[in-house]
Structures are given as structure tokens and as C-alpha cells.
Amino acid sequence: MENEIIKKFNEMREKKEKINYIYKIIExxxxxxxxSDLCKLLKITRLSYYRWVSNGKKNYLIKIEIDMAK
Known part of the structure; x- marks a missing residue:
């Protein structure tokens, strides 16, 4: 699981693409x-993921950047 997901994540070049891609990987x-396991692996909270889902996904990039900075 881990290698497969990390490989996909590392294919992304720009930070914003990586941030958005974290949630796309989970999807x-x-x-x-x-x-839960995917969120732990990608170092985000489940709450962040579910907020992204409920907010129409694109509107949540700012919160993602804050979570990644922690």
C-alpha cells in the first residue's frame, strides 16, 4: 500500500498540485x-479530508496548505 501511494504522490511536481493530489489519492x-490509514500515511487529519469532501473539494485548498505547514 505505502509504496504504491507514495509513488503516485511523488510524481506530482508543484506543491499546490501535491496538496490537491493528497485528497485525490485518498479518493x-x-x-x-x-x-483512516490513508490519512495517517499522507499525514493529514481525517477531519481535513471530510471537510474537503463536504466543501466541494476545490474550495478547500487553503485549509490543506495550512494542514501541510504543521
């Missing part, structure tokens, strides 16, 4: 692995 793998 892609959420049926294969638990959301």
Missing part, C-alpha cells in the same frame, strides 16, 4: 484501504 484508494 482513488478509499475502496482498497481505509480512509
Amino acid at each position: 482513488e484508494f478509499k475502496y482498497k484501504y481505509s480512509i
Whole structure:
């Protein structure tokens, strides 16, 4: 699981693309692995992920940047 996800994440070049891609990775793998495990691996909170989902995904990039800075 970890290698597969990290490989996809490292393919992204710009920071904003990586930030947005974190959530896209979870969307892609959420049926294969638990959301909780994916969030731990990608070092984000489940709350951040669920907020992103509920806020229409694109509107949540600012919060993502704050979470990544921690």
C-alpha cells in the first residue's frame, strides 16, 4: 500500500498540485484501504479530508496548505 501511494504522490511536481493530489489519492484508494490509514500515511487529519469532501473539494485548498505547514 505505502509504496504504491507514495509513488503516485511523488510524481506530482508543484506543491499546490501535491496538496490537491493528497485528497485525490485518498479518493482513488478509499475502496482498497481505509480512509483512516490513508490519512495517517499522507499525514493529514481525517477531519481535513471530510471537510474537503463536504466543501466541494476545490474550495478547500487553503485549509490543506495550512494542514501541510504543521
